[in-house]
Amino acid sequence: MTEHARTSVSGTEVLDAIVIGAGFAGMYQLYRLRDGLGLKVQGLEAGGGVGGTWYWNRYPGARCDTESHAYWYTFTTDLMKEWQWSERYPGHVEIVRYLNFVADKLDIKRCFRFNTRVVGATYDAAANVWRVRTDNGDELSATYLVTAVGCLSTANVPKIPGLESFKGKWFHTGQWPHEGVDFTGKRVAQIGTGSTGIQSAPVIAETAAHLTVFQRTANYSVPASNAPLSDSFREYVKNNAELIRQNMRASANGQPFFNSDRLALETPEEDRQALYEVAWRRGGLQFRGTFQDLLANKAANDTAAEFIKNKIRAIVKDPKTAELLADIDHPYAAKRPPIDSGYFETFNRDNVSLVDVRNNPIEAITPDGIRLRDGTEHKLDIIVFATGFDAMTGPLLRLNIRGRDGLELAKVWEGGPRNYLGLQVAGFPNLFTVTGPGSPSVLCNMPVCIEQHVEFIADAIAHMRKNGLKTMETTEAEMEKWVAEVNRAANATLLPQATHSWYLGANVPGKPRVFMPYAGGMQNYRKICENVAANNYQGFVLSA
Numbered sequence: 001m002t003e004h005a006r007t008s009v010s011g012t013e014v015l016d017a018i019v020i021g022a023g024f025a026g027m028y029q030l031y032r033l034r035d036g037l038g039l040k041v042q043g044l045e046a047g048g049g050v051g052g053t054w055y056w057n058r059y060p061g062a063r064c065d066t067e068s069h070a071y072w073y074t075f076t077t078d079l080m081k082e083w084q085w086s087e088r089y090p091g092h093v094e095i096v097r098y099l100n101f102v103a104d105k106l107d108i109k110r111c112f113r114f115n116t117r118v119v120g121a122t123y124d125a126a127a128n129v130w131r132v133r134t135d136n137g138d139e140l141s142a143t144y145l146v147t148a149v150g151c152l153s154t155a156n157v158p159k160i161p162g163l164e165s166f167k168g169k170w171f172h173t174g175q176w177p178h179e180g181v182d183f184t185g186k187r188v189a190q191i192g193t194g195s196t197g198i199q200s201a202p203v204i205a206e207t208a209a210h211l212t213v214f215q216r217t218a219n220y221s222v223p224a225s226n227a228p229l230s231d232s233f234r235e236y237v238k239n240n241a242e243l244i245r246q247n248m249r250a251s252a253n254g255q256p257f258f259n260s261d262r263l264a265l266e267t268p269e270e271d272r273q274a275l276y277e278v279a280w281r282r283g284g285l286q287f288r289g290t291f292q293d294l295l296a297n298k299a300a301n302d303t304a305a306e307f308i309k310n311k312i313r314a315i316v317k318d319p320k321t322a323e324l325l326a327d328i329d330h331p332y333a334a335k336r337p338p339i340d341s342g343y344f345e346t347f348n349r350d351n352v353s354l355v356d357v358r359n360n361p362i363e364a365i366t367p368d369g370i371r372l373r374d375g376t377e378h379k380l381d382i383i384v385f386a387t388g389f390d391a392m393t394g395p396l397l398r399l400n401i402r403g404r405d406g407l408e409l410a411k412v413w414e415g416g417p418r419n420y421l422g423l424q425v426a427g428f429p430n431l432f433t434v435t436g437p438g439s440p441s442v443l444c445n446m447p448v449c450i451e452q453h454v455e456f457i458a459d460a461i462a463h464m465r466k467n468g469l470k471t472m473e474t475t476e477a478e479m480e481k482w483v484a485e486v487n488r489a490a491n492a493t494l495l496p497q498a499t500h501s502w503y504l505g506a507n508v509p510g511k512p513r514v515f516m517p518y519a520g521g522m523q524n525y526r527k528i529c530e531n532v533a534a535n536n537y538q539g540f541v542l543s544a
């Protein structure tokens with residue numbers, strides 16, 4: 001590491017950059033700034049090791065929905081050739097192992113302070129530095145501050161009256177105990193049927209005495225069809241690393257496959273069903289790409305929705321349970337589409353039941369379990385909250401960031417997130433947010449959008465240093481234009497029609513309803529950013 005530290009007015013060392021988070025984003029950002037630009041960089045991480053999302057999300061069945069040969073770094077094909085995945089979708093243990101492999105390979109860990117949570121960051125305009133405080137009492141200063149805190153790292157535990165009185169144990173899937181949870185012989189409740197709940201229920205059911213799934217909103221799911229990878233596929237990946245990387249970078253969702261050009265509505269019914277059937281058997285997120293118009297046209301979407309609902313009715317034996325599971329009120333993939341390993345089949349087990357909390361909501365948690373509005377009480381030993389996250393804005397707002405003149409990020413985002421390209425907020429010079437709201441992030445395969453942001457930020461900082469520029473900051477006007485573009489892109493799809501989606505912040509009571517991720521496609525977003533950089537970082541004010 002080259003030393004570029006300078007001394008601040010107060011005498012404390014000023015780093016070049018601070019990177020918050022040691023997941024996919026923070027690790028790569030630290031590496032790019034340290035080894036690519038020769039900066040003095042300090043990483044700060046709340047967890048006890050690298051992994052980010054995967055450090056915390058160790059719940060039963062936690063597995064990535066993106067196929068393993070696309071869920072890794074692609075900035076160098078060397079890493080792609082050195083690592084071998086064991087299954088079609090990587091499980092959380094294997095992903096953490098992979099990230100440790102990369103961290104060791106890049107010699108990243110020594111530059112991170114683990115078990116260190118950032119509790120405040122304030123811009124000091126006179127010194128042009130960010131002053132960062134941690135829960136260990138540390139104070140650090142740096143010219144550039146990069147947040148790499150993930151989009152789904154602030155657990156949403158609903159405020160249900162009586163939780164503190166519960167005599168059993170409760171857990172949130174996103175803060176899962178590292179020693180695991182033993183469900184053997186226990187009466188378990190799972191609240192939530194999003195991607196997480198759909199993964200965890202089948203695994204919890206294997207050992208619990210009884211599992212009761214509390215469903216507020218029924219959800220689609222397509223089989224993952226997970227399986228061990230064959231040697232020949234692994235060989236294919238190794239020999240085609242560059243092609244896979246190019247395809248991921250060129251596709252709308254950062255996946256190694258492209259959506260079909262076929263239109264559902266122009267395909268005869270018999271062929272359409274046959275194509276859905278093939279996609280169902282192949283499994284995975286690719287189902288969404290069966291037709292081009294699925295997310296743009298409601299009538300087209302209805303054909304996919306009906307296909308999946310019929311599958312649910314065919315799988316689940318109890319007609320009442322099947323109807324409840326198939327009673328889905330939003331277009332397919334307007335919420336993040338889950339994939340599963342035996343989710344609907346789980347409801348055929350004798351030790352699993354489904355409870356509708358849409359029409360009969362949870363009223364309270366009692367010392368012995370969960371009570372519903374109609375007075376029914378479910379006696380429980382363990383409650384699992386698979387209730388999601390205060391997504392995208394939550395992880396940033398809890399950093400307690402203040403920009404120029406003490407301007408609070410929370411104040412600027414009172415009515416919902418506003419920024420430019422998902423990367424910068426006016427009033428917060430030299431602060432960069434990797435996969436912030438307003439970027440493709442959660443609508444894309446995360447490592448792909450992370451790499452693009454990390455590289456953009458590193459290039460921008462290199463540009464500033466080369467040209468003797470001290471600050472980079474966007475403007476109110478640029479933010480306004482970008483927010484309009486984010487809204488335009490979302491409204492061109494069916495995504496906003498799922499009114500209870502976390503994409504809109506609707507899962508957190510009181511959170512502003514604003515469509516947060518950029519739905520214009522990763523490949524288009526990449527071009528926008530390339531043009532911005534090529535035009536002297538258009539939309540950012542660079543000051544000497």
Ligand code: N01
Nearest residue numbers: 063064065158192193194195196197216217336386387388
């Ligand atoms: O969270 P969610 P998640 N009472 O918000 C319900 C990523 N991910 O953790 O829909 C009763 O989707 C809520 O009901 P409703 C992926 O991007 C990735 O499952 O709000 N129920 C919903 O059913 C995903 O989208 C992977 O009506 C309550 C559920 O809890 C994102 O993480 C795996 C409730 C929350 O679903 C989040 O998924 C898993 C209440 N008070 C997740 N509050 C991989 O790729 C909430 N709910 C591996």
